[in-house]
Amino acid sequence: MVTLMAVSCGGDSSPTQPTPPGGGGGNQTVTITITASGASQRSVNITPGMRVVFVNNDSRPHEMNSDPHPSHEDCPELNQVGFLNPGQQRESGNLVVARTCGFHDHANPGTQSLTGNIVIR
Numbered sequence: 629m630v631t632l633m634a635v636s637c638g639g640d641s642s643p644t645q646p647t648p649p650g651g652g653g654g655n656q657t658v659t660i661t662i663t664a665s666g667a668s669q670r671s672v673n674i675t676p677g678m679r680v681v682f683v684n685n686d687s688r689p690h691e692m693n694s695d696p697h698p699s700h701e702d703c704p705e706l707n708q709v710g711f712l713n714p715g716q717q718r719e720s721g722n723l724v725v726a727r728t729c730g731f732h733d734h735a736n737p738g739t740q741s742l743t744g745n746i747v748i749r
């Protein structure tokens with residue numbers, strides 16, 4: 629189930645969000661919500677060019693990065709999410725390469741419930 633929310637950017641200072649070049653129809657996102665019990669979708673399937681939005685609905689910060697920990701080099705697009713305070717959300721970059729991207733909470737690398745896989749195909 630994909631929940632698309634129209635969020636009006638208020639005072640939240642999001643970092644530079646690159647506009648996808650010529651994104652013809654590929655401008656879609658999938659949302660992964662983090663709560664005290666972990667990431668809500670821990671396995672998502674997307675098509676190349678889509679992005680993943682991480683929403684921190686927990687009461688503590690999380691830091692979402694690409695596997696492997698700690699180098700985070702598999703899917704640099706996921707590292708654009710990074711540190712999320714409670715209530716914050718941020719998009720990944722465009723995931724254009726067909727592959728599987730693992731993610732984890734860099735602040736809690738041993739917590740299985742905060743890891744997951746994004747399958748791009």
Ligand SMILES: [Cu+2]
Pocket residue numbers: 693696697698699700732733734735737
């Ligand atoms: Cu890490």
